[in-house]
Amino acid sequence: MVDLDRDDMAILHVLQDDARNATTEAIGADVGLAASTVASRINDLEDRGVITGYTPEIDYEKAGFEQRTLLVGTVTDEADEAVVARVSEVENVISVRRLLSDEADLHIELVTDTQKRVEAVTDELHELGIEITRTSVIVEERTRPFDHFGEKYTTDG
Amino acid sequence: MVDLDRDDMAILHVLQDDARNATTEAIGADVGLAASTVASRINDLEDRGVITGYTPEIDYEKAGFEQRTLLVGTVTDEADEAVVARVSEVENVISVRRLLSDEADLHIELVTDTQKRVEAVTDELHELGIEITRTSVIVEERTRPFDHFGEKYTTDG
DNA sequence: GTTGAAAAGAGCATACA
DNA sequence: TGTATGCTCTTTTCAAC
Numbered sequence: 001m002v003d004l005d006r007d008d009m010a011i012l013h014v015l016q017d018d019a020r021n022a023t024t025e026a027i028g029a030d031v032g033l034a035a036s037t038v039a040s041r042i043n044d045l046e047d048r049g050v051i052t053g054y055t056p057e058i059d060y061e062k063a064g065f066e067q068r069t070l071l072v073g074t075v076t077d078e079a080d081e082a083v084v085a086r087v088s089e090v091e092n093v094i095s096v097r098r099l100l101s102d103e104a105d106l107h108i109e110l111v112t113d114t115q116k117r118v119e120a121v122t123d124e125l126h127e128l129g130i131e132i133t134r135t136s137v138i139v140e141e142r143t144r145p146f147d148h149f150g151e152k153y154t155t156d157g
Numbered sequence: 158m159v160d161l162d163r164d165d166m167a168i169l170h171v172l173q174d175d176a177r178n179a180t181t182e183a184i185g186a187d188v189g190l191a192a193s194t195v196a197s198r199i200n201d202l203e204d205r206g207v208i209t210g211y212t213p214e215i216d217y218e219k220a221g222f223e224q225r226t227l228l229v230g231t232v233t234d235e236a237d238e239a240v241v242a243r244v245s246e247v248e249n250v251i252s253v254r255r256l257l258s259d260e261a262d263l264h265i266e267l268v269t270d271t272q273k274r275v276e277a278v279t280d281e282l283h284e285l286g287i288e289i290t291r292t293s294v295i296v297e298e299r300t301r302p303f304d305h306f307g308e309k310y311t312t313d314g
Numbered sequence: 315g316t317t318g319a320a321a322a323g324a325g326c327a328t329a330c331a
Numbered sequence: 332t333g334t335a336t337g338c339t340c341t342t343t344t345c346a347a348c
Contacts, residue, residue, distance in 0.1 A: 002219045012215065019177050020211035023341060034317050039342065041315095053214040054177035055302045058169065062159045062207045065303075070256060070264070088299040095301065097266075099227060100294040107227070107264075109254075111303055137257040142245040144252065145212040146222075146268055180324060191334050196325065 002048050007031060010153035011041055012051075016145045019054045030154045057143075060111045068138035069118050071108040076129040086128055092121050104133060159205050164188055167310035168198055169208075173302045176211045187311045214300075217268045225295035226275050228265040233286040243285055249278050261290060 004012075010031040014022055024042070025035040033041075045051045060068070075083050075098075087096045087108060095109045108125070112118050122132050161169075167188040171179055181199070182192040190198075202208045217225070232240050232255075244253045244265060254264045265282070269275050279289050 001221055001223075004220055012213065012220075015213045018211055019213045025341075035341080036318075036343080036345095037316055048219065049216055050219045051213045052216050054175055054211060055214060056169065056172045056176045056208045057210040057212060058303065059206055059209050060303065062205065063161055063169075064159070070254065084297045084299050088301050092303075093301065094303050096297075096299045097227065097295050098297040100296050138254050139257050140241045140253075140255040142241050142253045144245050144250065146215065146217065146249075146251050182324075192324080193326080193335080194333055197333090 002050055004050065006153040007033060008041060008045060008050075011038060012045070013151050013154055015042075015051075020056070032155070065111045065113050067110075067112045067115065067118065068141060069110040069112065070136045070138055071110065071122065071125070071132050072104050072134040072136070073106050073108070073125070073130050073132040074103060075106055076131060080129060083128070083130070087125065087130065090121060090124055090128075092117060106130060109138070159207055161207070163310040164190060165198060165202060165207075168195060169202070170308050170311055172199075172208075177213070189312070222268045222270050224267075224269045224272065224275065225298060226267040226269065227293045227295055228267065228279065228282070228289050229261050229291040229293070230263050230265070230282070230287050230289040231260060232263055233288060237286060240285070240287070244282065244287065247278060247281055247285075249274060263287060266295070 011027055014027045014030050023035070024038040027033075028035045028038045031038070042051070060066075077083075083106070084096045084098050087093060087106075092110045092112050093108055094111050097107045099105045099107065108130075110118060110121055112121070118135065122135070125132060168184055171184045171187050180192070181195040184190075185192045185195045188195070199208070217223075234240075240263070241253045241255050244250060244263075249267045249269050250265055251268050252266045256262045256264065265287075267275060267278055269278070275292065279292070282289060
């Protein structure tokens with residue numbers, strides 16, 4: 001684990017608002033540090049592995065991938081440590097979670113353009129040793145990158 | 158829906174690799190466009206709502222929030238359209254999905270520092286009209302921002 | 315660890331093909 | 332729509348605190 005002081009948390013908070021366009025100077029104004037200090041702290045956070053990358057948030061529906069599906073299943077070979085990694089490489093898979101439970105321990109989320117593609121992915125997963133026990137349509141989804149983080153240490157409220 | 162040509166998809170693909178530090182020039186080199194063209198296309202994608210924001214990927218464990226939990230439950234008032242939005246405002250909640258199914262139609266993911274906090278969130282959700290039917294520990298998780306997107310239209314492979 | 319200033323680099327707007 | 336140039340802003344670097 002890594003020690004994060006209030007400045008680090010405040011920086012993370014501001015980055016979550018707009019990780020691409022937030023300048024080090026603007027961040028500095030919010031958290032009360034010089035631009036160069038912010039830059040060096042961001043580098044540290046990256047080096048220490050707290051920040052592992054930066055991604056755009058994409059509206060997949062607008063991008064033409066209108067279907068979201070949750071597949072729930074089990075791993076045939078329970079000793080298989082690398083399933084999650086392998087599954088996440090499958091096309092159209094955007095997230096994989098493994099749960100600590102006897103059954104239905106694998107949750108796989110898909111983004112696809114057609115229903116047919118969902119079936120193809122299900123087949124592919126079967127070949128990877130995964131039994132899909134339920135397929136559900138996701139009608140609404142909301143993700144928040146832990147925005148609660150260090151909010152109180154910034155000046156923007 | 159929005160029409161995305163191969164250049165748009167290629168740009169999205171490169172952005173997913175490092176949305177903060179990828180310069181328009183570097184992206185242009187990958188996709189075969191001038192830097193200013195890339196910039197204007199990115200602006201268009203933002204204006205059209207395909208790109209809705211940019212977020213840092215954070216290793217929550219390293220940040221001291223070591224527990225990930227999946228809560229599965231149901232909404233008491235089925236007519237409540239705004240549940241997902243309200244739940245996503247609850248502290249420690251990082252994602253909410255509503256499924257098209259009779260039961261267990263709400264999946265809520267938490268990031269917390271203690272188990273006690275999980276229970277507090279469960280109570281809070283109960284007050285919002287949500288009945289939690291199962292609480293599972295997430296032992297492994299992997300998220301991929303649809304990296305499969307337009308990969309073939311870039312030169313980096 | 316933090317700062318401020320200078321140098322290097324990137325983005326934006328204009329003009330043009 | 333895509334490109335090239337000039338202007339402005341940002342990041343990086345580093346000596347000093």
